[in-house]
Amino acid sequence: MLKLFKTFSDCWCGATFAGDSKKKALPVRRVAAIESSPQRISLSNFSNSTTPLTPEDLSLSLAGSDLHIFSMEELKAITRGFSTSNFIGSGGFGPVYRGSVDEKLRPGLKPQSVAVKLLDLEGSQGHREWLAEVIFLGQLKHQNLVKLIGYSYEEKHRLLVYEYMSKGSLENHLFKSVFVSLPWLTRLKIAVGAAKGLAFLHEADKPVIYRDFKASNILLDEDYNAKLSDFGLAKDGPEGDETHVTTRVMGTRGYAAPEYIMTGHLTAKSDVYSFGVVLLELLTGRCSVDKNRPNREQNLVGWAKHYLFNPNKVDRIMDPRLDGQYSTKGAQMAAKIAYQCLCHSPKSRPDMKAVVEALEPLLDLKDIPMGPFVYTVVTENGGGEVREKVQKNEESSERKEMGEVKESGKRKFVGHRHKIKFSQSCVQSDTALYKVYRSNTPRKLTPPEK
Missing domain, CATH: 3.30.200.20 (Phosphorylase Kinase; domain 1)
Structure with missing residues (x-):
């Protein structure tokens, strides 16, 4: 597993930025400039032009x-x-x-x-x-x-x-009460997928800064594969000797990096900070900003950062809906990665490639407790009904009778079987998910498509 930093003390030191060079406007002649270069077309090819963009211009420019x-x-x-x-x-x-x-x-x-x-x-x-x-x-x-x-x-x-992304946004699954809580391995899988998406953008021949990385912009397909959406605020990254892009501050409160808010200086490390916030949301089940909580807990980063660097305290911030069904080692390492992504100094944050390399092995950890095993029956309309919930852990390996009630000469056993209805058919056990992802998730990075 890649070691990101030597010490945690690097993370919360003061931030400094050097270099304030600005990009030169590209030629106004859009199509000619584009045809002469095999590189990706930049948004500035259009936004810096003084002539209106026509549908024909756009069609010709994207002909390839x-x-x-x-x-x-x-x-x-x-x-x-x-x-x-x-x-x-x-x-x-x-x-x-x-x-x-x-x-x-x-x-x-x-x-x-x-x-x-x-x-x-x-x-x-x-x-x-x-x-x-x-x-x-x-x-x-x-x-x-x-x-x-x-x-x-x-x-x-x-x-x-x-x-079409059938499972909707990560935001809905984490913060909407109508959705069943995501199991630990699903959360990790989403974190790894989103990290790979950011790493691909940052490592492109012409780097892209996403600028609006948040839970609502992470969409999930049928198999809970994470995909980044909504590139409306994306920017072409710095090139050559430039250290950053200077731009008007935009984005979502609670996710934006502090140096970007204060100076308007945008780098790939700004996205890394936002990723740290989302990773923290996956661990805690809490939103980045929640005005319904006590004052000291309203800002997620401010509340949780004191627990992240101490492995013995990580369990205090874990989402209670996980009910302890997560890898302790995995949670501690994920918390460490989040802590490093949230460093005040952008230079002290890891790049997204390093984040992917540190997160991906956590999917293979075997110390996940055997929890409740849930059987799901999918109905024709896409809904689901949980028929049985049988405790499988060691403490309940021997069947315990919860009580006997006599009614009309008949005996009923209470607490052994339950029937619970859910609006979604995505109720699964972490044990089952572990078996699926353990065998199907590759340990090596998939080379990005070019």
């Missing part, structure tokens, strides 16, 4: 990508006219609807469910954020980035078409 250009009418058809029955949710960008596509709509399109996002012109994000999504996700391909299938650009209409 596999993006499909849809008409507004086509997207209306696949979402049933953006009906309420197809509505998934909404955010700063606008509403999102579910739809389906196949080769009848476009040759080469495999049959699949999609998510169609509409830009709300009166929302908090605008054309620049929409364009950033198209530019970045149209060119960057990786198993831990959500796939952009296509877009629509007609008059005032701006739409994006993504692969």
